Amino acid sequence: MSARLVLLGPPGAGKGTQAARVSERLGVPAISTGDIFRANVAEQTELGQRAQRYMDAGEYVPDEVTNAMVRDRLGQPDAAQGFLLDGYPRTAEQVAELDDILAASGATLDVVVAIEADTDEVVDRLLKRAREQGRSDDTESVIRRRLEVYAEQTAPLAQTYDTRGLLVRVDGVGSPDEVTDRIMGALSRGDR
Numbered sequence: 068m069s070a071r072l073v074l075l076g077p078p079g080a081g082k083g084t085q086a087a088r089v090s091e092r093l094g095v096p097a098i099s100t101g102d103i104f105r106a107n108v109a110e111q112t113e114l115g116q117r118a119q120r121y122m123d124a125g126e127y128v129p130d131e132v133t134n135a136m137v138r139d140r141l142g143q144p145d146a147a148q149g150f151l152l153d154g155y156p157r158t159a160e161q162v163a164e165l166d167d168i169l170a171a172s173g174a175t176l177d178v179v180v181a182i183e184a185d186t187d188e189v190v191d192r193l194l195k196r197a198r199e200q201g202r203s204d205d206t207e208s209v210i211r212r213r214l215e216v217y218a219e220q221t222a223p224l225a226q227t228y229d230t231r232g233l234l235v236r237v238d239g240v241g242s243p244d245e246v247t248d249r250i251m252g253a254l255s256r257g258d259r
């Protein structure tokens with residue numbers, strides 16, 4: 068079973084939801100750049116102060132900030148035997164940085180799972196989360212901007228990883244359990 072994974076997908080596709088479940092089943096840490104940023108915002112660290120205005124506007128935090136944070140996190144002992152990255156890489160520069168980080172330790176990615184869901188579905192989910200949890204970037208206009216940024220900068224990365232023979236596409240519509248079963252099935256079959 069693969070140990071170094073990336074979860075790709077638009078905002079609201081279920082990356083965070085599936086990262087928690089799949090990482091537990093595989094016994095590797097789930098590393099969510101969004102969660103790390105939000106924890107830093109809550110604690111008002113310097114990193115949080117830098118990230119907040121981008122997140123609240125639906126823009127990506129600059130690559131130099133995000134890359135340094137991920138490099139540091141992947142250098143921690145619990146990530147040495149594997150990890151599941153949720154929400155990273157999101158830009159071509161982040162792909163290059165991840166390649167560099169892994170090459171330095173002689174490691175390689177095993178699989179990139181793209182969770183697919185159409186725009187109406189993800190907007191509905193994020194607006195529901197806005198009503199239930201009040202996340203500051205879940206307003207309708209910010210959601211639209213996050214989807215635009217995703218289409219411009221992150222959607223093309225699926226092609227990059229497909230060309231490398233690492234991509235597996237999974238339908239993200241259905242219950243969380245159904246989506247987890249699809250991901251675990253694809254991993255155990257070795258789909259690429």
Ligand code: B4P
Pocket residue numbers: 077078079080081082083084085100101102104121122123125126127128129133153154155156157161192193195196204213239240241242243246
């Ligand atoms: P993230 O925290 O990654 O936010 P997200 O893309 O909206 O995904 P999230 O994981 O929260 O949603 P999920 O699909 O699981 O990023 C937030 C911001 O941080 C970015 O906009 C950016 O500013 C910054 N950032 C993060 N990483 C960065 C990077 N690499 N570079 C630069 N900036 C970065 O779930 C959404 C909702 O759907 C939930 O309410 C969930 O309960 C629900 N849901 C999940 N699965 C479902 C299902 N099967 N059915 C119904 N609902 C479901």
